Structures are given as C-alpha cells and as structure tokens.
Amino acid sequence: MSKASNDDIASDLDSYLDNVDEYVPLKYRNDGISKVYEKLNVVLPNKELIERKKQKEQTAEILIGPQAPLSLVDQTVDLKKRHIIKDKTEEDRQREEEEALLEAMARKKKLTSAFEFAQGVTYTEPLKTRQEDKTTMRQDLKIIVDGVDIPPPLLTFEAMRFPKPIYKYLAAKKITTPSLIQMQGLPIVLSGRDMIGIAFTGSGKTLAFSLPLLMFALEQEIKLPLEKSEFPIGMILAPSRELAQQTYNGIIEMSQALVDGGYPEIRALLCIGGISMQEQQRVLNMGMHIIVATPGRLQDMLQKKKFELDNCKYICLDEADRMIGMGFEDDIRNIMSFFKHQRQTLLFSATMPAKIQEFAESALVKPVIVNVSRSGAASLDVIQNVEYVKQEMRVVYLLDCLQKTSPPVLIFAENKSDVDNIMEYLLLKGVEAVSIHGSKSQDERDYAIKSFRAKKKDVLVATDVASKGLDFSEIKHVINFDMPRDIEDYVHRIGRTGRSGKTGLATTFVNMNSSDQILLDLKHLLLEAKQNIPPFLLSIHDPSDKYRQEGQALDMSLGCAFCGGLGHRILDCPKLEAQRRSEQSGKRNTGDFASNDY
Template sequence: MILCTNSEISSFFAGESVVCRCMHNSPIPSPQSPGFRELGVDAKFLSILENKKILKPTPIQHQAIPPALEGKDLIGIAQTGTGKTFAFGLPMLQRLSAGKKRGLIILPTRELAYQVEDALRPFAMTCGIRMAVFVGGASMHLQRKMLRDNPRIIVATPGRLNDHLEKRTVTLREVEVLVLDEADRMLDMGFKPQIDRILSHVPRERQTLLFSATMPQNIVQLATAQMHLPLRIEVAPAGTAASKVEQEVIIVRQQEKGVLLQSLLKDYTGQVLVFSRTKHGAKKITRTLNEGHFKAAEIHANRSLSQRRAALEGFKRGNHRVLVATDIASRGIDVTGIELVVNYDLPDDPSDYVHRIGRTGRAEREGRAISFATPTQARNIRDIEKLIRGPLKRRQHASLPPVHMEEATTGGGGGGGGRYRTKRSGSRRPQRGGAQGNRYRGGGGRNRRRG
C-alpha cells in the first residue's frame, strides 16, 4: 500500500513525480501475515471463508480490506485472479450491515456481474442483505419487479443502469459504497459517458473503491474528479502481467494458425482459453475445433445472454475443453485451473494482453500463455513488451515450417497486425448492461426491453 500526504497525492494526480512511503515492500505477504480475522473481517464471514478453504488473504485483500473497512477511498492496481472481489465485497457488506444504506458495484460485462454476485451472495445472506444483478440482455420488466425484494446491493453494467436512470425507474440517492471494478476496461469499452452520468446520481459523500489492472491517464483523471484522497494500493506495477504465467510467442503465418492451434491442443491436456479479435473469427475457430473433435464453445457479443452463460458453465463443468472468446465477452471468465491461454490473434490494445493472460495462473497457480504473431507483427510484440516491462520468448513450432519475424518499422500483417492505436477509435459499440433497487427505485416510466 502506498500512503501519501495530501500534497503528495495532489502532486501525483497532477502528473508530477512523487516518492511516497511504501507500507509493504513486498507484494506477497509472509507466512506470518495476518489472517482474515486480524484484518478485521467479521466473524460471521470467517466460517464461510473457511468452508471455501480460503484461509490466507491474497496480497490485494491483505492491503485493501483494513482501509476499506475504515471507509477510506481506494485505488487498487491488481490483475484479474488476485482476489479483488473479496477485497471490495467483504468490506462493503460489513459496512452496509451496520446501517441501512446501499451499495453499488459497476463493472464492464454481464459475465463479470454474475460472477461477482455469485461470489458475494453467501456473505450477503448472513447479513440479511439482498443483492440484484441488472445487465443488458435480460428483461427490463423483470428487473423492475426485483425492486420489490428491496435489494441493498446492485451489481450492474453501465449501459443497463443508464437505461434505468433514463426511465427514472431507479434512484441512487442512498448509495454509501460505490465500487468501480475493472475501471480501465470500462473506459476502454467506451463507457465514460455512462459512468459520468451514474456518478452524477450518487451522493458526493460516499466511499469509492476503484480497481484497475492498469493506470492510464483517464483513470487518473477519474480518480482526481471523483475520489477523496484515495489510498493507492499496488500489489504489482500497473500493466504487469501475472507473475506465475509463463509467456511466449510463436511466429506463424496467418493461414497456419488453425493447424498450430490444434497441434498445441494435442500437446496440452487441460482446459484452454482461446482469444480471437473478432466475433466472426471466434465463430470460425470454434467450428473448426469441433470439426476436429475438440469440444469447444464460443462466447462473444453475437451470442445471447443465455448462450454465453451456458457456454461458460459448460466450460467450468468440463463439458467443453476449449472456450473461444473475444476480449469484451471474456470479462468475468473466472475459471480456476485453466492450463493454457492462447492469443490466436494479438489484441488491438497492449493492455488487453495483460487482461487475457490473467485468466490463467490464478490463485497462485502456475499457468501458460502462448501468443500467435505473424511475421509482420514485430512492433505489436514490442509494444506488449514495453507494457509488461520484459521480453517475450519467441520460438518456432515443430509442426510448422520455419518462419521469421520481419523487424520492419512499418506495421501490418494478418490477425491484428500494424501499430497499436494509442487511443480507441470509438468504433466498438459499448455493451449494454444494468441495475436497480427498492430504495434505488425511482419514478415511473414506460417499460421497454433491450438486448
């Protein structure tokens, strides 16, 4: 945890160089580090954690829970799979259980919303706190009916919550604890206008917990405008890839990627997550794998909510060995024990690389990530290496003829070649998603269905 004085925090957000006192020199707590009880977690939560065999806090939980319980604003820089949900969820529930106020969790995708609600539900039940998930693709009418159950915590995606704000079916006047999870991803997906509107509806006097895998300038600006002297907790430098993931790049021609993927699936025995740049590509990869007798499912924006949930559940249960996903649809994939992540196409943005490979090597397990790069994508690889602050091992694969990287200064190449854009073009349409509540409940408005 980084603790700064008021002037140091102001200087930090102004973009000046600041040296702050480091409360924990190592991101990994020692075996003598406090358990959940010593962090101040309520006794009624401890038995649930023990039943789940969660006995030792992760680094982000170790550093975030105590100040969050004190009501401080936090910026948590941590990768996926590091235990962020309990880092913000347990303090939120514990604080709300002492009063009658509300909590609001905003995150980028439907899958992540259901994942967070599923993880926190047992703890909420012990407090008598109802939770509700409001996302796009689900019935607005049913979401309005859920308000009758008086949920005190809403888990929402920005688009659907804005739908309710526009229709005045929800009010956020009593929100006491606000969580922005995977904030960098939400801004990257174009949700800045929706987030701004949500923030204009919640009280200024509130606790805000912001979690992000990276710390781009737009996150700094958001924190400057919306948070009160936040503590910055950084369990790994922003943009750092998961520490237990072995990473490498295989140089391959675009037309040979399919053969290479099937060869890799024969080299490994566990579950595999494959990333495609496009919905069409994900569909084609899935069809080819199933034709090759590899059990594969797909998850992308062209699939309905029920189809995406069925694919994810089938992957979790082991009915599908391979899950093929696009970046947007992959948020919320929380499956323990994924052996291999394959970047069939390099991502459009280097920061997506960090999010992708964070799906393996979770919960202190080891993992592996293999990226396919075409010969003209040298610059793309260098941009990723710059972000993760280290080199990626390049190699050939024995099943294919040798091919070498073209170290040209111009971009291009199949499967996402060319230089990365420093800013999103805005061509991606923000995914719709949302939330409601009883005291969240607003006025009337004609019902409509979206997505």
Template sequence: MKDAKLMKLSRAHLAKEEEHESTQDEEEDNNELGPNAHISLLDQHSKLKQEAQARIETVREKQLKEEEKILESVAEKKALMGVAELAKGVEYTDPITTGWRPPRYIIERSEEKHNKLRKKLNIFVEGEDLPPPIKTFKEMKFPKVLLHALKRRGIITPTPIQIQGIPAVLTGRDIIGIAFTGSGKTLVFALPLIMFCLEQEKRLPFVKGEGPYGLIVCPSRELARQTIEVMEYFVKVLEAGGYPVLRYTLCIGGMSVKEQLETIKRGTHILVATPGRLMDMLDKKMVNLDICRYLCLDEADRMIDMGFEEDVRTIFSYFKGQRQTLLFSATMPKKIQNFARSALVKPVTVNVGRAGAASMNVIQEVEYVKQEEKMIRILECLQKTAPPQFRAGDKDVLVATDVASKGLDFADVQHVINFDMPDDIENYVHRIGRTGRCGKTGIATTFINKVCEESLLLDLKHLLIEAKQKVPPFLAALQSENEQYLDMGGEIGCSYCGGLGHRITDCPKLEAMQSKQAQNIGRKDYLASGAADW
C-alpha cells in the first residue's frame, strides 16, 4: 500500500517535471520565433498595416502644415478692395438686387434636381443661396431677337459655364467663373450686361457725359478688341429689332485718346478697357465711374500675375457705390480665388472642371524633338490638318507669342503647335485652348527636349493623365515626390500655381517670384545706402 502511494506521488512529480520542461521548451521556441508567435499572420499583417498608415498620416499632416505655412507667408496681405473703401471701413453684406427672376417652375424644382444637372454637366458650384442652373437661353428670358442672333452664330444651347453662370449674373450675384478656354465665358458677362443697360436706358435714357454703367477690364488690347466686337454684334442686332440704342467704347493703348474721349462725352453704357489706358483716363478725369455698377475682370488671374494688381485696386477706388463684380479665367489657383473674394459680396464660384484643367476637346500630342530637328519636324506637323484660311482667307498659318493665348478667339484653328514648351503650365493650358473651341475638336502638338525644366515636364505629365491623353514613355518615366504623396492618399498638385506635377514646396513659379522680390529688396537697399548718389 505504501509502495503504491510512493509510486503514485512519483508519477505525479514526473508529470509535473514533464509539464515544466514542456513549458520551458515552448517558451524557448517562442523566444526563437519572436514575441508575436502566438498571434496569427493575418492579425500581424493588419497591425503592421495600421502602424504604417499612422506613420503616413503623421508625415502627411506634417507636410500639409508646412505647405499651409508657405502659402500663408506668400498670401496677399492687402484685400483686393478700393483704397477709399478700406480707409472708411465700407463693407457690403448683400448682393445687388435686379429685376430678373427665373421662371417659377425652375424656382420650384428641388435642389436635388439642380444638383443632378450640375453633376451631369461637371459643374461645381460654391456659395450661399445658389441660383438654379438653366438649360436654355429662352428660359433665361432673353428677347427673341437675341435668341435669333445667337442661332445665327451657331449658338443653340448654353454651355455648362453659361447654364450656371448666366442665371447667377442675372440675379445680381458676384461670381468667380472658371472654365477651360473656348467654353463661352464671354457670353456669361456680355449678355447680362446688355440686358442691364437696356433696363437702365428704358428707365432713364443716358445723356451726354453719363456712363459707363458697365466696365469690362481685359489684360491685353487684343482681348479688349475681341470683347467689344461681341458687344457690338448684339447691340446692333437689338437696335435693328427696335430696342433702345446702346453705346459702347473701347479704351486701349495704340488708339487715339481724342476719338475715345469723343465717344465717352456722348454718353456710354459699356466701356471695355485695358488697365493702363483706363488708369490714365481716370487719373485725368476724362472718364468717371460715378454711376458704374457692373465690373468684370476678364482673365482676372492673368491680370494679377502680370502686375496689374495695384491698378485694379486703384480702379476699385473710383467707384461711388456698390458694384456687381465678376472675375473670369481658365486658370485660377486657390491663392488668387481666396485673394479675390475680399472684393466680392457673397460670391458664387462656378467651376466647370478643375481650375487650370485643359479642354477635353483638345487632343494633346507631345513629342521629344532635339533642338536642331525642330524646324524639320514642324513642317511635318503642319501636314496633320488641312489649312483653315484665317480671317481674310489669304493665310493658313498663324505665328504668335503668348499674347495670343490670353483669351483670344480665332475661328477654326484646328492645330496648335508649341514650338517651345512655355515657361509654366498655365501658359500651356491657355495656348492649346486656341483650338478645340465651341465644342469642336482640335489638336495640340508640343515639342519638348532636355532643355525643358523637369518640374514643368512633371506638370505636363499629370495634365495629360488628367485629360486622359496618351503619355509618351519619356514623360511616364519621370517620377516626383508629388506622386509619393498621392500614394499616401494626399491631394494632387501645388496650392500656389495649380501645377499638378509638384507641391508648393517645389514650386518653380513661387521660387521665381521670391527670387525677384529678393533682387528688388537688394536693389532698394543698395540705392538707400547712397550708392546711386554719384
């Protein structure tokens, strides 16, 4: 009995020792396999993925903060408002009221239906109390004579920017209009202005020396001439249809001031001008903006980029009351939009596609061509399309500088050739926008080589991807930090210039601007030291 008990205790002790050894062996095995040996591979993968995502979020947040600081440091500190208004603290809180209202059945449509139409047409709109989009010129309540005039020009239905933009302007709202070149932005500000002027003339006819009621400012003489031609066409059509006579004036350099002054003295409803000539005439009191209530800045961002910002601010100071302000462009980076909002009252931002995007009606072909081979290649490229015969019909090739890309409209340009890649991607978008206008398809051929800056080529690469165009292998091979940022789930592009191939931390346009400012500061310091006295 005693032996049996000892044997039982011995077996129990042996079992304990075996269990202890087994535990030790298991621990040793675990130590060899690692601390996560008891966790499944799937769970380990999930944990590692979460940790990696957390690190990416931290990097992205850090980069965003850094970019916000850079944008803040270069943001305009002065509002885009008149000097007198700023000094007096004048602030308008409500938009100008007009007598125009959309048809009742359109007003009664739900916002859901309006949004469905906007989504279908790729219209992005921001602002308070958004006016409804309207699909026909007839529903916009334009006179029959104007509708016939539009049809004679081949304009049957409004374009997306017109569908949302024209109702916004007719209701008196300030707007920022952004759409690709050739999308019909001119009619968005031209047709409502003509209707407003007709209303004013019917109520109380303009007398000598009065006016303008509406002012359109363009960055170049060529664009100003083109705009006045549009105004002239519709004004003459209305006059022939028995409507009151509206007078218009073109104020640009290179023309006789005396002739311009004579038309202004007769009383003018619409004034189309370039900043330089307008500033000169305002300064010399040849023209006043006492009753002007409508201001449009065409190619607004180009005007600010070209150094007309102070001129625009000064022009604002000549207004005697609230004005309806309209800003239009094909490329308008966020920094310009935010800056411009200081001059607007409850603005409506109408954006057809991304600001700075290329027209989808343009087939973009990019070719790698050595500098010495360009002349031979351009002769081959000219064979891609039949000659359009420009204006007079005796020329079929137009050679132009960037001035021709600032909103100018040449009918039936089928092919644009960029002999040299422009200095920035905005100019590229404007250049190729001379073709593919009014719903037609066009071709743009661009020559590039090693002379081009890599940052510009990266912008071009991503612009082609966005427009669903063919990306040649030499562009596809280029990689940027911006693409790594995209892999982290960030937004594409530079918040300063709108280029898609880089971030604001690597923006060549910003770098050039800062370099220019530094040179100016250095020059001021040099002159202030008395070095120029002798």
C-alpha cells in the first residue's frame, strides 16, 4: 500500500473526527473509524494511527462540546483544573433553583375557564363594548359631550346611589326620572370634574349642581363635622336675588329631608341684598356648609372678612353667561382671588355663546361640556306666537291675550315704568295681579313671588329680573309686552313656560320700535323651532334668504359668536355694542339684573 493512500485515509479519518455534530461514545467512534477503513478496503498500521492521534492531540487545542476528543465529564474536570469553570457556591445553586421555579410558574396556563381551555379560545383584544355603549346611549338621548375621560350617563337616580331620603324628596316633587342634563351632568359633577352645562330652560339644571354639592357637604360632615365659625365647602352664585332665593330654598328642603331620614344637618347661608344678615347669624356661628349668593353681596362680605374660603373647593355659576358677559366678570374674578385651593368649577345656562364658552374653558381644568340643546335655542315645548301690535294699543290688547289660557300668566316688560302701568291697568280691570322690578323693596318682591307661587294671584308682571332661572309651577302663558333688547332674554322669558315636559304658550308683541336685527334673530329662532312665522317677519330683508333660494341649508353656526343670535354676526351684535358703551362710560351694565343683586 502506497504512502499516498495512507495519507488519504488519514485525511478521511480527520474529517470524520472533526465533523461529528453531537456526542458519540468512544465505542461507536471507533466503529465509525473502522467503517471508514472498510469503505476504502485498506488497513492502516496501528502504530502509524497511534502516532497520528498523539500528533493531533499535541497540536490541537482542547475543544469544548461534542467535537472534543474527551468525554463531557472529562471536559468539565479539565475546565475546572484550568479555572475556566468555578465551583458553584450554595448561593449560586439557590439562585438557579429560584430562577428555574419562576420559569416553571411562568409556563403555567393562564387563568381561563374550563370551556375556553377545552375549546382553545384565546382573546387578543380588550373589551370595548363599554365605550361603545356610552357613545350609543348619548346618541340615542341626543346628548352632546366634549372632553376627555367622560363618565357615562346614568338613566335613573337609583343608579347614582343617593341616600334614601333624597329619593323620597324627589318623589314628593314628582321627579321620578332624571332629565337629560341630570343623566349626564350628575355623574360628571359627582366625579369632581369641571363642567359647562347647556340645556333648555326648565330642564332641571338647578338639581344637577345643587344636589352634588349637598352630597359633598354631607360626606364632609360625616367624616369630620364642621365646628363653630368654620366656613363653606362650596358655593352657588346667581345673578339675581330671586334666583338665589329659589336655589337656597331647594337646598334647605333637601337638607331637611336628610335630617328627617337620620342624617346630619347641612347648613346653608343665603347671601343676597335686601335681607338682614342678623337673621343668618345662627348659621355663621354654627358653621356653614354651603353659601348661595349674588356676586355683589358675597364680594362685600368677603372684603369685610365675615368669613373666608379656606375650605371652599366647589363653585357653581348659575346663568353663567349673564354674570360673565354682562358686567359681573370683575366681581367674579375678585371672588376667585379669595380661594386658597384648587376648586371644582361649574357653569350652567340655557344660553352659552361660543365666546363665553372659550372664556370659561380658559378658567376651567379639562372641563367637560354637556349640551342637550343648541346654546340659545328655545324649548320645543313652547308654542310661540308673534303679533304685530301698535305701541299705543298694547295695554288694551293685553286683556284679549289673557283670555287665551287659564292662569297663572307671566307678563314681561323691558322698563319699570311699563310694569307699573300694566299693573295699575290690570288692577283697574279686576285682574288679580302682582309685580316685581328693581325699584321695589325686597319685602314687596318676596310677597309678589310667594303669592304668585301660591296661586293667590293670577298674573305676575315683571322686568327681566324674573326671566332668569326662576321656576314657577304650571305657567300656562308668557306674554312679552315688548321685544327684549337681545334674543337671549327672549329665550329666557319664554322659558318660564313649557317646563318639565309640559306645553306652554308664549305671545310676543312687536312693532316699529323693534329693531330689524332683533326681529331677524327672532325669525331664525322660529325657523329653528319649526314655529309659524308671521308675514311681517318674512318681509324683513334677510341676507340668508339667498341660501334658501339656492336650495342650500342655513348653517346655524353662522350666527353671532357673542350672544348666539342667528340673524346677525358678531360685528353687528347689539348686545356687544351695548356692553362696549357701558364699559366706556365706566358703569356696570344698566340692565335690571346688575342693579338688583345688592
């Protein structure tokens, strides 16, 4: 056998030994070597084979793994001798056991039902039905919301988890189901969020902000009762005395219902002009939970340090657009400066123009806007009749209008002198009537409101002091002796009827003294509410008529961003112009509201 042949055999042998991919016992390795030789049908002398093995071991590095010429046990011993592998300590062994245990636990099956495990069901997406349900529910209810992380609407008072005496109180008031603003507004307010609430007049806004404040005060009183001379937890501001009085009476009634049900007393302070604060001294001395006030009187008492707002963390502005937009803005800013902590702020109104919303949002923290009607829209439950009546014939025509419905009836007039003249005329005609306006004393105003509410009087004649927020039960008819100066006041006036889902009638007198701008606003309001439009309103030049002639729908967002009127733009807004004149003269708004709050 030639030398070359032996070299070839040795090369094949080396290739075999180097390319073994896994551990092979020595016995089978030798069998493999023998098969190489058998395949070549040659025999290599044992001496030369042994010599080649020694030479390979001397020249090759010690390998680790299945390709090494040593067994795994010998490899480990060798590595330890060369200090490549260190002996494991007790701590190392314990750590390895812990890691192995954790790995075994992680490999266990996830928590699942037997049915899902048997069927091999695997879920990869989280549930999304709750969010979809909220959206669908709001769409069905026609509730428009804007904000982040908005609580879902609740369709029953029971779902809101109020104390049982509150349910009895609501049942006694014949309130069995929350209104739309209450369904969405109450969960938001109870969750502590800032909120802007826009809803029709008579939709139950007062309950949506007064009941949560009562619950916050009750929670505080149960946790840590108020001591003598401690100060309010929350406050409600209203633009007129009568509205503040009405809100205060509602809170007192609910508080008394809680006391009758075994709960602690929640004390409220009425802070308005025209009443003696000596009557309120008991509440001041015992410590008060809630303040209901008009801005002027509240500011005066804060400046005189009658009480402080160190603990006050809740403030609601009722009819907020009136207070922000018509002269009370500085008073409210000054009141805010007396707060010591962050507060929950709520703004509620039936008319909240975009300009006022933007201002309000800048002062609120991530507010939620809840809108159950277009801001400034009239209630669809009110039938609106607009009649052209000459200036000198209005008083006489009043008697004919009073025959249209049974009492009680509300008559609104712009001027105090007109209120007095109407009142005198009705009394001469034998009509049981009372009147209120800013020049009357508080006792006279209280008597008029109480006797009208008690149905001892059939007719109440008033300026716009009675148009904002006051709730009179079962008003059949509202008569506007004249068209108010802006469309917002008109909406609030006619909103005294058609409340709580009942139908009402509103009759408005217009004549040559009414400006074309306010009549255009009235025309568009009637169009929106699908009311009958008299011919004299249709005859007024209207720039938007070209859209209808071209078959285009009128965009309601094209109205005034300041007052919400649909018949003019902000550059032509009479309300804005009046406010500018007032600011230039250095006076507060000359309207009846501004002069009545002290």
